[in-house]
Amino acid sequence: xxxxxxxxxxxxxxxxxxxxxxxxxxxxxxxxxxxxxxxxxxxxxxxxxxxxxxxxxxxxxxxxxxxxxxxxxxxxxxxxxxxxxxxxxxxxxxxxxxxxxxxxxxxxxxxxxxxxxxxxxxxxxxxxxxxxxxxxxxxxxxxxxxxxxxxxxxxxxxxxxxxxxxxxxxxxxxxxxxxxxxxxxxxxxxxxxxxxxxxxxxxxxxxxxxxxxxxxxxxxxxxxxxxxxxxxxxxxxxxxxxxxxxxxxxxxxxxxxxxxxxxxxxxxxxxxxxxxxxxxxxxxxxxxxxxxxxxxxxxxxxxxxxxxxxxxxxxxxxxxxxxxxxxxx
Ligand SMILES: NC(=O)c1ccc[n+]([C@@H]2O[C@H](COP(=O)([O-])OP(=O)(O)OC[C@H]3O[C@@H](n4cnc5c(N)ncnc54)[C@H](OP(=O)(O)O)[C@@H]3O)[C@@H](O)[C@H]2O)c1
Numbered sequence: 001x002x003x004x005x006x007x008x009x010x011x012x013x014x015x016x017x018x019x020x021x022x023x024x025x026x027x028x029x030x031x032x033x034x035x036x037x038x039x040x041x042x043x044x045x046x047x048x049x050x051x052x053x054x055x056x057x058x059x060x061x062x063x064x065x066x067x068x069x070x071x072x073x074x075x076x077x078x079x080x081x082x083x084x085x086x087x088x089x090x091x092x093x094x095x096x097x098x099x100x101x102x103x104x105x106x107x108x109x110x111x112x113x114x115x116x117x118x119x120x121x122x123x124x125x126x127x128x129x130x131x132x133x134x135x136x137x138x139x140x141x142x143x144x145x146x147x148x149x150x151x152x153x154x155x156x157x158x159x160x161x162x163x164x165x166x167x168x169x170x171x172x173x174x175x176x177x178x179x180x181x182x183x184x185x186x187x188x189x190x191x192x193x194x195x196x197x198x199x200x201x202x203x204x205x206x207x208x209x210x211x212x213x214x215x216x217x218x219x220x221x222x223x224x225x226x227x228x229x230x231x232x233x234x235x236x237x238x239x240x241x242x243x244x245x246x247x248x249x250x251x252x253x254x255x256x257x258x259x260x261x262x263x264x265x266x267x268x269x270x271x272x273x274x275x276x277x278x279x280x281x282x283x284x285x286x287x288x289x290x291x292x293x294x295x296x297x298x299x300x301x302x303x304x305x306x307x308x309x310x311x312x313x314x315x316x317x318x319x320x321x322x323x324x325x326x327x328x329x
Contacts, residue, residue: 004286005031006093007066009057009081011044014095015072019048021278028282031067034060057081061088068093068285070122074162075169076324079104082119086111091118093285097174101315101325102308109301118294119301120285125182126299127280130253130271134238134245137267138187142258144242149188149222151180151250154209156231163228164204167323171206172228173311180212180224181310183236183250188216190306199318202229212314252277 004027008015011033022028034054035041045053054060061069061084069085071078071094079099085092092112098121099105112119125131138146153176162168163175194215202208209227216222236250243266248255254277258267271277284296295301315321 001067001286001290003027003029004282004289005029005065005067006282007032007034007052007060007063007069007090008050008072009034009060009069010072011035011040012072015044015070017276018070018072018278018282019044019050021276022282023048024274025279025282027286031065032060032063058084061085061090066090067289068118071095075174076100076167076322079108082108082112086115086117089115089117091285091289093120093122093281096121096123096178097169097311098304098308100169100174100322102305102312103325105305105308109305113294113301116294118285118289120281120288120296121299121304122281123178123182123299123304123307124278124281125179125251125253126186126303127284127296128253128271128277129280130256130269131186133269134187134247134253134256137245137258138238138240141242142266143238143240143244145218146187146238146240147220148239149184149220149236150239151183151222151224151236152233153177153180153250154225154227154230154233156227156229158202158208158228164202164206166205169322169324170204171202171320172209172226173207173314176228177210177212177224177226177311177314178307179234179251180226181307183247184214184222184224185303185307185310187238188214188220188222190303191217192310193217195310195313195317197314197317199314199320201320205320207315207318207320210314210318 032052033050038055068091197212199210214222236247238245243260246257254271
């Protein structure tokens with residue numbers, strides 16, 4: 001495959017960010033895009049040089065030249081449009097959260113696997129090279145035994161309508177909380193022994209902020225604070241018996257500092273210059289497709305399913321269902 005031709009569903013915030021990124025990539029081509037309104041699709045498509053501009057999302061899916069469909073729609077639309085891609089045997093890269101709940105995720109993963117079609121969650125953090133550098137620091141024992149993780153995903157984005165609209169899958173957990181749980185899962189694994197949580201709700205019924213605490217073997221504990229109403233920090237810290245790792249942004253792992261017990265910085269690194277962090281998920285998809293794989297090793301289906309179950313577990317503890325899943329669980 002020379003260039004991976006992507007077809008993008010939607011022309012909102014994340015579609016804009018990935019288009020700006022791919023514009024500078026040699027391996028990926030901004031091939032097709034669709035929006036609900038043709039005028040918007042046209043403005044968007046022309047701005048980034050898309051070859052094909054469509055009036056309906058389905059037209060992108062049906063275009064035989066599209067190598068992979070990237071779903072950049074609201075959470076509640078991920079399942080519906082992944083299903084449409086399946087009907088046309090189209091490989092899919094789907095934004096996070098993969099679906100609204102584990103049942104939708106299980107169904108998609110099973111059906112795509114049965115037909116041997118590529119499907120992956122676009123949880124970009126998993127694909128960023130700094131992740132492996134941090135894992136190596138932990139493996140090498142630079143901070144001793146990792147004992148505690150403290151994550152903040154406290155970012156005031158409640159003015160965005162999709163964050164508060166319950167019918168669009170609004171709420172802090174499925175947007176910001178995804179990154180907090182993912183961060184802990186990347187560095188402490190998935191062997192959760194216990195979980196405690198507290199939540200408060202926005203007037204529309206979605207979760208506006210929450211805390212959750214998880215316990216792991218060897219007495220490890222992770223504390224996550226998530227808020228779409230407060231503002232100020234998206235930092236993650238891994239505390240060990242011989243030092244700590246401070247990560248300025250748990251989404252892009254952009255600036256990492258390692259401290260020893262004397263509070264001295266012993267290692268420091270930044271994201272590669274000129275990158276946004278979104279490049280790597282598309283490169284991983286290209287490689288997987290070239291190798292005939294149906295998922296990326298960086299973010300396999302098993303990890304997507306683990307995270308989906310954690311979101312469901314938290315929502316069950318809060319007694320919070322979305323209207324689209326009432327009576328289904
Ligand atoms: N990986 C990341 O860094 C990241 C960052 C932000 C968001 N995301 C994920 O990406 C997804 C989209 O988020 P976003 O921030 O890009 O949202 P957004 O700016 O609101 O865009 C979503 C797009 O969905 C389409 N849409 C379809 N039906 C709609 C409706 N009834 N009302 C409004 N829009 C509708 C619109 O595209 P058209 O009008 O063009 O059809 C809209 O632009 C979410 O699942 C989110 O979690 C990921």
